[in-house]
Amino acid sequence: MYYGWVGSYIRAAERESARSAQEAEGAARRAESVAIRIQDQLERQALLIRSLLEMCARKGLFTSEEFRALVNEVDLSDGRLDGRFKPQGGPRNCPECGKVNGKHAVACMYCSTPLPDRELM
Numbered sequence: 001m002y003y004g005w006v007g008s009y010i011r012a013a014e015r016e017s018a019r020s021a022q023e024a025e026g027a028a029r030r031a032e033s034v035a036i037r038i039q040d041q042l043e044r045q046a047l048l049i050r051s052l053l054e055m056c057a058r059k060g061l062f063t064s065e066e067f068r069a070l071v072n073e074v075d076l077s078d079g080r081l082d083g084r085f086k087p088q089g090g091p092r093n094c095p096e097c098g099k100v101n102g103k104h105a106v107a108c109m110y111c112s113t114p115l116p117d118r119e120l121m
């Protein structure tokens with residue numbers, strides 16, 4: 001007896017499996033791209049902060065104790081003393097598709113377009 005339907009079922013499952021694998025690869029590439037962009041931003045910010053502190057030290061503008069006190073003050077200005085400065089922001093519209101994304105989103109959850117960075121200053 002010939003069971004041709006079994007072979008077509010298996011081929012359909014294989015096609016679906018290959019499509020899922022391609023989608024997963026795409027998602028991984030997008031996530032890697034976002035991670036690289038964040039890393040780049042952090043390194044640029046570190047450079048700016050380090051340069052600013054060096055300039056201030058050279059000009060004798062403040063002591064390290066005064067600086068640490070100010071860091072704590074600024075840290076608290078967003079409502080939490082947690083070693084971070086996270087200005088409050090609401091949901092944002094995607095620049096590509098226009099759909100609304102959550103306030104913590106770094107890329108559009110509908111079309112994966114990276115969302116513009118929030119202004120920190």
Ligand SMILES: [Zn+2]
Pocket residue numbers: 094095096097098099108109110111112113
């Ligand atoms: Zn979008």
